[in-house]
Amino acid sequence: MLHRPSLNFLCNFSLKKHDDSKIKRSLGFKNNKNILFLEIVILLFFSAYFFSVSQAMEEESIGDPMGMFNSAYSIENLRGDTQVLYKYWSLENGNVLKVNIINPTSIPSDKIDIIKYVLLSTKKIHVEDSLLGRGPNDSFSDYYEGWKGALHAASLKETKYPIPTDFQIVDSKTSEGDIVIILSNVKDSSGNTGYTKSVLEGNKIVKSFITIYDIRSLSNNQLETIARHELGHAIGLAHSTANEDLMAPVIDMTFPYISECNVEAVVDLYNADSDGSMTCKK
Numbered sequence: 001m002l003h004r005p006s007l008n009f010l011c012n013f014s015l016k017k018h019d020d021s022k023i024k025r026s027l028g029f030k031n032n033k034n035i036l037f038l039e040i041v042i043l044l045f046f047s048a049y050f051f052s053v054s055q056a057m058e059e060e061s062i063g064d065p066m067g068m069f070n071s072a073y074s075i076e077n078l079r080g081d082t083q084v085l086y087k088y089w090s091l092e093n094g095n096v097l098k099v100n101i102i103n104p105t106s107i108p109s110d111k112i113d114i115i116k117y118v119l120l121s122t123k124k125i126h127v128e129d130s131l132l133g134r135g136p137n138d139s140f141s142d143y144y145e146g147w148k149g150a151l152h153a154a155s156l157k158e159t160k161y162p163i164p165t166d167f168q169i170v171d172s173k174t175s176e177g178d179i180v181i182i183l184s185n186v187k188d189s190s191g192n193t194g195y196t197k198s199v200l201e202g203n204k205i206v207k208s209f210i211t212i213y214d215i216r217s218l219s220n221n222q223l224e225t226i227a228r229h230e231l232g233h234a235i236g237l238a239h240s241t242a243n244e245d246l247m248a249p250v251i252d253m254t255f256p257y258i259s260e261c262n263v264e265a266v267v268d269l270y271n272a273d274s275d276g277s278m279t280c281k282k
Contacts, residue, residue, distance in 0.1 A: 087236045088161050088270050089178070090204045095155070095162050100170040100177030107183045107215055114220055115181060118227045119167045121146025125257060132244070132255060143257035147231050150258040151266065159270040164235070179234045181210045181227075188213040193251075194226045196233035203272065208234035225256040232262065236269045 089097065101115055125143040129135030144150035148166060155163040170177040188195065192213065199207040210230045215223065225246075232247050240247040246256055247265075 087198065087200055087203055087205050088272065089164055089236070090161055091164065091178070095165045096168050097164045097166070097179055098168045098170050098177040099179045099181065100172050100175070101181045101183070102173065102175075103183050110220070111183070111215065111223060114224050115227045116169065118146055118224055118231060119169075120148050122149035122152065124149055127255075141260050143255070143259055144263075145228075145257060147228070147235065147258065150263050151235070154263045154266040154270075157267050159267055160272045161270045163266060163270045175209075179208045179210065179231070181212070181230075183215050184211055184213050185216050186213060193218070193222075194230040196230045198234065198236075205234075205236060210234055221253070225251055225253055228256065228258065232258070235266065237262065237265055 091097065099119060101112055103112065121144075123145040125145065126140055127143060128137065129139045129141055130137045132141075134141065142153070144153070151163055151165050155165050188211075194213065195211045197209045198205050199209075210227075210233075212218075212223070212226055212230065218226065229246055229251050237247050239249045240261075242248060242261075243250070244252050244254065246258055246262060
């Protein structure tokens, strides 16, 4: 919480702290009335200054009540410098992705449970498109709270490469696993709340590292949304140009769920015929 400076603190800037006759003469003050007048002027100046500063700090700390969060991701190729326009997992152990949540800062277990929920939930939300400005009153879309549900929906369509449909949680302090999620209390110097780095061999993802920053300051809803977004990168999705989409580079908290468009993008990726972009139907 921000605290404005007290009156006692401001009074310490008065000339009483330096009540020396030489100082008085050098400043041109010959009596106590002049000194008192200067003290009042100083007091009013510092009161106005610190009040304006603290008000500005308070306004900045409030920000957008819905919340907007930056995200970043990168791709590292193991072979050559070829620009990869699509990427996918080709797993030796079937359709299961092993996920390791590394918690070096002793984050409370409820935060870990939130990430597991984003991974394993199959809950689906049926929403009228008009409520989100995406269609008429009589049309509806499905949204998913977890990637297991979304990937299962994507897997119903035939693709060239099998779509991962399940996650296995790995309990290890090392980097074991296909996707390694690192929870950090450190703030990112670039202002990102999440960062995903995928390592590729050809067009195949062989490892993904997710870092979620400053995790203790995040609410449960914020953590859930950021984890959902970063896992989208780890599965193979890039950033969306739709500002309201879960995969937008600046994450909007208004309706941060996995959309039918995200599911279609996964199908496109695992068909290995993506040109790096797609147009959503809604």
